[in-house]
Amino acid sequence: MxxxxxxxxxxxxxxxxxxxxxxxxxxxxxxxxxxxxxxxxxxLDEIKKIADDVIVNNGKLALQYGNTGGLPELKDEIAKLLLRTENIKTEGKNVIVTTGSQQALYAMGKIFVNPGETVMTEAPTYIGAISAFVANGVRMRGVPMDENGMRTDILQEKLDKLKSENIKPRFIYVIPNYQNPAGYTMSTERRKHLLDIAQDYKIPLIEDNPYGELRYYGPKMESLKSMERENEVIYLGTFSKVMAPGLRVGYVNADEKVIQKVNLLKQGLELATSSLSEFIAYEYLKRGIMxxxxxxxxxxxxxxxxxxxxxxxxxxxxxxxxxxxxxxxxxxxxxxxxxxxxxxxxxxxxxxxxxxxxxxxxxxxxxxxxxxxxxxxxxxxxxxxxxxxxxxxxxxxxxxxxxx
Ligand SMILES: Cc1ncc(COP(=O)(O)O)c(C=O)c1O
CATH class of the missing domain: 3.90.1150.10 (Aspartate Aminotransferase, domain 1)
Incomplete structure (x- = not known):
């Protein structure tokens, strides 16, 4: 054929x-x-114990199809986690569980961008984000980085130039902490400037933070999401680096309008994230193992x-x-x-x-x-x-x- x-x-x-x-x-x-x-x-030992308890106590639910939006108890635990670790004040209804944050990246390309339209990213940026965006026909414009993260002054110049060509990027994608691949962290000053730009140009920000908890030196940086003013930040999180990537549990925290669109997409993609993995992630958080x-x-x-x-x-x-x-x-x-x-x-x-x-x-x-x-x-x-x-x-x- x-x-x-x-x-x-x-x-x-x-x-x-x-x-x-x-x-x-x-x-x-x-x-x-x-x-x-x-x-x-x-x-390993803790997950073995949790998996055993989940099957014994909740096996009939954990092996069944789950909610497209995610296990409600897990979403509430994620909201608590976000408050504790990132000072993000949110609720379960603003969270959707995804199959890794990779799926969330794919969803961002799908729900915000028509094929051929443009988004802004750091240069260099995460290779998986490039794959997820390319699969949706998204055009990417890179903004150089230095050791303080994305050069927001150059971002602004590029946005002005695009504006003169009548191009409005659909979002700005950043990995502010311990960036993949560069390892750089965005300074507080740049974070503030980026939020100003998002407001002035009315472009949503996607904050991808898989490494935030893996901090070896330096101060904990404030998340963009905790500093936002009008729900302009869509926050992507994952348990891959703090639990295990094989379980494939990530999440999006955003305005309910965004959560609903991701939910509609997930219905067509996979119905729901693995119920078993979600139950395990829930117990992992609830028992304080993380x-x-x-x-x-x-x-x-x-x-x-x-x-x-x-x-x-x-x-x-x-x-x-x-x-x-x-x-x-x-x-x-x-x-x-x-x-x-x-x-x-x-x-x-x-x-x-x-x-x-x-x-x-x-x-x-x-x-x-x-x-x-x-x-x-x-x-x-x-x-x-x-x-x-x-x-x-x-x-x-x-x-x-x-x-x-
Ligand atoms: C910046 C970034 N975002 C997203 C992901 C995807 O992670 P996962 O789908 O395992 O949550 C990774 C994985 O390495 C990453 O480095």
């Missing part, structure tokens, strides 16, 4: 990350490529982050730079500007070291001499050895380019 796929699907290329994951399991490979939590952070688990994960990851930075300082070639994230899972490394890290990936894999090249994370004007390094998944000795291997790869690549 000769299938005719839609133009949108024909335009989507397989993601480099998916390709890389195939290599990650080769013997001897050290992978800084994936975005995976360390399995040591999974509260509160006990997060500090352990933070401790584990802080050590790994420090180790990777130390190894970069020790081994990485002169002229390279890297972000020093206060939280999250990633370091963004920049090498000699003549190096194309996508091309260099082959040499890296031959040396049994994997990373994701920076080009994959740019929504429009691609830069080629960056890479994203994950520090949460590898063992401590792999981190040291991996940075050593990568340094050698970068040096060899630079030498070859200089000689050619």
């Amino acid at each position: 000769d299938y005719n796929f839609s133009k949108i699907m024909d335009s989507i290329k397989p993601s480099e990350i998916r390709e890389l994951l195939k290599f990650a399991s080769m013997p001897g490979m050290i992978s800084f490529g994936g975005g995976m939590p360390n399995p040591l952070s999974f509260p 509160l006990k688990q997060v500090p352990k994960t933070v401790e584990l990851y802080r050590g790994k982050r420090d180790l990777m930075i130390k190894a970069l300082e020790k081994y990485f070639p002169e002229g390279s730079t890297w972000s020093k994230p206060n939280g999250g899972m990633f370091i963004w490394a920049t090498v000699n500007e003549n190096i194309d890290t996508t091309k260099m990936a082959k040499r890296a894999l031959e040396n049994k070291i994997a990373y994701v090249s920076g080009a994959s994370f740019y929504p429009d004007d691609v830069k080629r001499n960056n890479m994203r390094l994950n520090f949460t998944f590898s063992t401590d000795s792999e981190i040291e050895e991996g940075v050593k291997r990568l340094s050698k790869v970068v040096e060899e690549e630079a030498r070859e380019i200089a000689a050619s």
Whole structure:
């Protein structure tokens, strides 16, 4: 059969990350490529106990279809969590449970944007957001970042230019804390400026915060949602980094009008998120296990982050730079500007070291001499050895380019 796929699907290329994951399991490979939590952070015993209790006490509901909007008790617990962790005053009716925040990103592209219309994102930005937006025919315009997050002055310039072309972006998407892939955190000043811009230009903000709880250094930053004035912020959360990504539980917190649209979309997508996962997430919150688990994960990851930075300082070639994230899972490394890290990936894999090249994370004007390094998944000795291997790869690549 000769299938005719839609133009949108024909335009989507397989993601480099998916390709890389195939290599990650080769013997001897050290992978800084994936975005995976360390399995040591999974509260196995507690989840085993919860899952057992859920099946015994609530099995008939937990194995049944659930509400499209999510388990009501879970939505109330999420509202309490948001107050405690992000100072967001909200209620269960302003929450919809999603199958990971990835689904919420897909929903944002679908409910706000007509194919061909524009949204603003950080540059670089989360590769999964690019996939979710592209699958909806969304055009992305990137706004450069520095160590204080999105350059809101440049955002404003770009919005003015777009206005003169009669283009009004449908939303502005940001990951303000420990950004994926750059590791940067948006300063308070920029957060305020961004909210001013959202108000002045009447454009909703999407605040994606999967890493907020993974804070190793520096102050807790105020969420955009807690600082909003007129429900202009749509907040995306997830249990993937604070419980387990395999359960696939995330959520949206927003104005009820937004929640209703996501609900309508979910009816067509999957009817409901897994009831079993929702019951587990509910008990995880209600029994206070998240509160006990997060500090352990933070401790584990802080050590790994420090180790990777130390190894970069020790081994990485002169002229390279890297972000020093206060939280999250990633370091963004920049090498000699003549190096194309996508091309260099082959040499890296031959040396049994994997990373994701920076080009994959740019929504429009691609830069080629960056890479994203994950520090949460590898063992401590792999981190040291991996940075050593990568340094050698970068040096060899630079030498070859200089000689050619
Ligand atoms: C910025 C960002 N948003 C969303 C997600 C999706 O996470 P999940 O669907 O597991 O909640 C990720 C996952 O790595 C991410 O880094």
